């Protein structure tokens with residue numbers, strides 16, 4: 412992978428520079444919604460999605476011509492502890508499957524007309540086992556974030572973010588536990604399908620990870636360095652870059668949302684340009700969404716990751732924008748307004 416020079420302080424500064432919403436564009440969307448041929452408010456959440464889209468694209472009417480799904484992939488040292496139902500080799504093998512068009516996210520991107528990009532982060536070199544100390548050094552973590560920032564190109568108008576990395580629901584649980592407290596068991600779930608004694612091993616790994624790194628986790632960025640992974644750091648970087656580039660974001664499941672939660676913990680406004688595409692069946696996800704104040708767009712019992720739920724939710728956002736732009740007003744269609 413390319414090696415931009417980066418520090419976590421730079422990332423902290425970029426977060427502090429995050430632009431706010433375009434309130435004029437939002438106001439135009441609110442005003443137009445009132446004129447469209449439907450009872451006031453009848454499109455429910457589609458209306459607030461359109462307003463969000465206008466505010467964060469910074470234009471009215473908002474539209475989606477170039478949606479992109481980005482999947483970042485990384486390997487985790489903690490996977491060697493038997494915290495996943497699948498071997499770590501699957502991460503690399505899935506790269507070939509994505510390239511050949513054989514994964515679920517390929518079919519979903521084709522269906523949504525979304526461009527799919529898959530970026531590997533040093534799969535030959537997993538992060539360190541975080542039950543023993545930090546997963547990453549400062550430079551490696553910042554570099555992974557900078558790499559994620561590069562995935563946000565000009566012209567993209569909606570970005571769905573996902574991940575691939577065997578062991579990463581353990582990292583997600585550790586991040587959530589460190590950032591939001593509770594017990595490790597509150598945040599640990601089956602991931603790819605661990606149950607019984609393996610689930611107890613996974614919970615113990617999360618407890619050990621938070622204990623081993625407690626002193627080093629002086630702020631959320633340090634927490635990401637200690638308990639995250641390369642693909643999770645890249646997701647955090649992509650979210651920062653999308654904000655600067657006025658690209659609204661759809662987050663995927665538990666792993667992607669845990670990466671995003673790092674930014675939220677640093678600044679509660681950091682995810683205002685993000686919606687969560689779906690609620691994963693991984694039980695910690697619902698709990699995490701409540702902490703972030705996020706209402707997921709879909710809830711279909713999916714628990715796959717790889718950007719699948721975020722990509723599926725592109726359909727909802729596209730539909731919202733299409734109604735807003737394409738519907739006739741009462742005046743245009745000569746339809747009587749409220750009595």
Ligand SMILES: Cc1cc2ncn([C@H]3O[C@H](COP(=O)(O)O)[C@@H](O)[C@H]3O)c2cc1C
Pocket residue numbers: 494495496497501505574575576577578579580581601602603604605715716717
């Ligand atoms: C074939 C296969 C395809 C996947 N696509 C996404 N994941 C998902 O499963 C992994 C996280 O679960 P855990 O923490 O239990 O390892 C991640 O790679 C995630 O993207 C997959 C997992 C497998 C086995």
Ligand SMILES: O=C(O)c1cccnc1
Pocket residue numbers: 580602603663664665666667691692693696714715716717
């Ligand atoms: O919700 C997720 O992100 C998830 C759930 C199970 C396995 N991998 C990812």
